Amino acid sequence: MNIKEYALVAKQASIALSTVSGETKNNALKAIARDLARYKNEIFQANFRDLQNAETEGLSAPNLKRLRFDDAKLKETLSGLESLISLDEPVGKQLKVTELDEGLILHQVSCPIGVIGVIFESRPDALVQIATLCLKSGNAALLKGGSEALETNKILAKIIYEASIGEEIPERWMHLLETRQDVQELLSCEDSIDLLIPRGSNEFVKYIMNHTKIPVMGHADGICHCFVDKFANLEMATQIVVDAKTQYVAVCNATETLLVDEKIAKAFLPMIHEAFSEKHVIMYGCELTQKIIAVEPATSDSYITEYLDYEISIKVVKDFHEAIHHINQYGSGHTDAIITHDNNRAEVFMNQVDSANVFLNCSTRFSDGFRYGFGAEVGISTAKIHARGPVGLEGLLIYKYKLYGHGQIVADYSEGRKTFTHRDLSNHA
């Protein structure tokens, strides 16, 4: 079968999967956990082959680390599965019930989206996470992992698929793609695939967004800001900004630009300069910044650069309005924080900054599904529709309307023989 055919059978499987009970899906998830533990040596051996190849091909140390699937990763994976099993069944929830008229009752009911295509980077544990999120939410899944993890992904996919089929999950609900050519074909399956979730570098996500008609959920850039207002506690600001920049630099919610109100620039910049210098953060500053502390000069590109490293852009702004304007112009709509003890200004900032996550007096690093308490994370979205910010299981769901009648026809209402009642029954359901 080619990818179009795999997508078509996945579409058919998704119909059957959409009606599978929560109990059956949880049994399948338990069987997956059992078999991942049972076959762990086979998984580690496959991963060892991937690691050997990757080393031969000169993969960088951080990428080798991401590629590793060992006892610690397995433990993490199994604990994620446990948490997923414990979540409420997401399909078939009555979101709203309305009586349109006597004996004509409308139910808005949650249901799976259908077929999800997920293209992710080197971490093989991501495959388990994504596949099981799709299963729990009743979606069929076409998955493509990084080529350097192919051996590990193949055995993980085989274990997941076979364990799930053994628990009466519909056949063909999941398929692992193996080549880049497969991805190209995937992008043109708009008739069968309902949503694409790419996870990877900026360029990669942008490429996906620009080469498909399928809706895409994800984020390309993560250009996050901290703005230190003139009414900030400067000690607190220093702690937050250092955490936001350096707690983990390689992630999308790390801060890339620091904005400082000019009224406190002379007091604050030396403090942050000292703190950043200790952490070996390279600073690129605007002209005003350069007058106060020793920094590299910022160029016109600095404010649109996602460093993902120990580097930061610094700009002194006239006031919080300029900060808001700068963020809306240069930011990526991901996560932006204000540090201030003026709650009114904070509220204006949080309302006018057009980002998925707007924070007061805390680190941008908090924008994350697990820190938000979602129990499971599908990804982070900077889209303006469907799902925004950290996305939990509900990002893989939509709803349908079920209308239960007893022979009602529209002519009776349009010709005045009957009238609608439109009573909200949601709390009586």
Added chain:
Amino acid sequence: MNIKEYALVAKQASIALSTVSGETKNNALKAIARDLARYKNEIFQANFRDLQNAETEGLSAPNLKRLRFDDAKLKETLSGLESLISLDEPVGKQLKVTELDEGLILHQVSCPIGVIGVIFESRPDALVQIATLCLKSGNAALLKGGSEALETNKILAKIIYEASIGEEIPERWMHLLETRQDVQELLSCEDSIDLLIPRGSNEFVKYIMNHTKIPVMGHADGICHCFVDKFANLEMATQIVVDAKTQYVAVCNATETLLVDEKIAKAFLPMIHEAFSEKHVIMYGCELTQKIIAVEPATSDSYITEYLDYEISIKVVKDFHEAIHHINQYGSGHTDAIITHDNNRAEVFMNQVDSANVFLNCSTRFSDGFRYGFGAEVGISTAKIHARGPVGLEGLLIYKYKLYGHGQIVADYSEGRKTFTHRDLSNHA
């Protein structure tokens, strides 16, 4: 200014508009209603010019009717505005409140999407409806109406814009596009426009969907089905099917294909044949249908044809499984009904038919925002993400996360000095 520039200033206006209070927005809506009534003669004169041009150019009678903006249409429009004003303020709703830790509180808050591009057909009352829906939901709007309604649209847009600005709605929040070239430019404004809503013919909506990177909300086809199960009350089935086909044929939720279980085909087909003949409905039947009643032969294209007229395709199916399969293969995911008194079969049908609206024992014509009691209708969507089925005001909204802290940093949690509490405060907010 060109369209890209209009879209950019609309983006800026949308930031300001997103924080305007519900009271101010309602005052603007009241001023719009007042001025539409005040300047009704100018509107009617402009509409008269459009009607004259349209008649000269030989527009069809139904299209001339849609183009007309008279006292009756004004009254309808004003009553729609009144209902919109009475709706709860949709922006700033607390959707969920979670304590992540003591003094670190996460709010999920509804907010406007941003800039909406709406491209609609000849009805000028649609302009008022769409513009005011965008205003109520805090979205900036770029609007393009049918060229045959240009004079009417221009004066309506002027009245709406000036009345709203007079009530302190941010300038440039709305702009009327006037040419087809403008639409072409609009489609490439993916940096400023967040959502496109096309309303019009199949071909038109498909064209839009295929020529833009902006997310599109709408529906191309409306190929709706009625399936008469072997356990149907045939009198009820006849009434429902006749209503679904003929109550108003030119609309997307009118039924285009009738599916009949073979066990009751001999009893039911003569009944529906008689009823349809009275209404002058042309029937196209499959081979089995042709053996029972006098119909035109259905061709391979019949089941993918949206007649929007007094015509219907009829197919006899082996059982309800074949009906479900046929609908998922040939339908457009809009609205499909089963007529049966077997509730178990009904539930399987409603779960497995992958459509936005699935009905039991009532007419497909009920799938409509006003009949569903939404108070306002943005349109109908057959998409699988964001909004599905009849879409009310909530289809123009998304949410953002606001996190209120007191200096919290992630390092404290990742290094074990603090732990998250993840307490749901939604009901205490």
